[in-house]
Amino acid sequence: MRSAVAELLSTREVERHRQLQSLGPDLLGEPFDRGEVVRRMQARGGDPIAEVLIDQRVVAGMGNVFKSEVLFLAGLDPFTPVAALTDADLERAVDISREQLAANVMGRSQTLSPALGRRTTRSLDPNEKLWVYSRGGRPCRRCGAVIQSRKTGPDARLTYWCPTCQPPPVRA
Numbered sequence: 428m429r430s431a432v433a434e435l436l437s438t439r440e441v442e443r444h445r446q447l448q449s450l451g452p453d454l455l456g457e458p459f460d461r462g463e464v465v466r467r468m469q470a471r472g473g474d475p476i477a478e479v480l481i482d483q484r485v486v487a488g489m490g491n492v493f494k495s496e497v498l499f500l501a502g503l504d505p506f507t508p509v510a511a512l513t514d515a516d517l518e519r520a521v522d523i524s525r526e527q528l529a530a531n532v533m534g535r536s537q538t539l540s541p542a543l544g545r546r547t548t549r550s551l552d553p554n555e556k557l558w559v560y561s562r563g564g565r566p567c568r569r570c571g572a573v574i575q576s577r578k579t580g581p582d583a584r585l586t587y588w589c590p591t592c593q594p595p596p597v598r599a
């Protein structure tokens with residue numbers, strides 16, 4: 428009997444451990460292991476940065492809206508494979524993700540503020556809260572180029588980007 432109970436607990440523990448291991452570090456976690464996130468990104472080197480950044484097994488907490496906004500702020504083309512980006516590019520994307528998520532949560536409750544809504548531009552104008560998300564076909568707020576959008580991934584989420592502010596890396 429005792430061994431049966433012990434076995435059940437250990438199976439649960441193994442399962443719990445497996446689930447925890449499968450989630451990436453929490454973007455709002457303290458302390459935050461940026462190096463671990465970068466390693467998990469690089470393990471998916473062949474995949475586009477836009478898909479990797481939203482994979483909760485790489486980093487937990489990133490949503491589809493912030494994904495487009497963070498890549499704009501980091502100046503990264505969404506469809507560039509992770510392997511073609513430098514460590515500095517990936518570290519910058521992770522740092523901006525943390526900054527943006529932290530700036531958009533209400534205190535300790537860590538929920539998005541409904542009053543403010545999502546905001547990444549720091550503009551006080553309610554019509555200018557976001558850089559690129561849902562702005563396909565409209566001019567880039569920074570350079571005036573036409574914002575592009577494309578459905579990506581198995582669930583066809585929309586990615587928005589500025590082709591001028593987010594050029595693909597130049598091949599050496």
Ligand SMILES: [Zn+2]
Nearest residue numbers: 567570589592
């Ligand atoms: Zn632009």
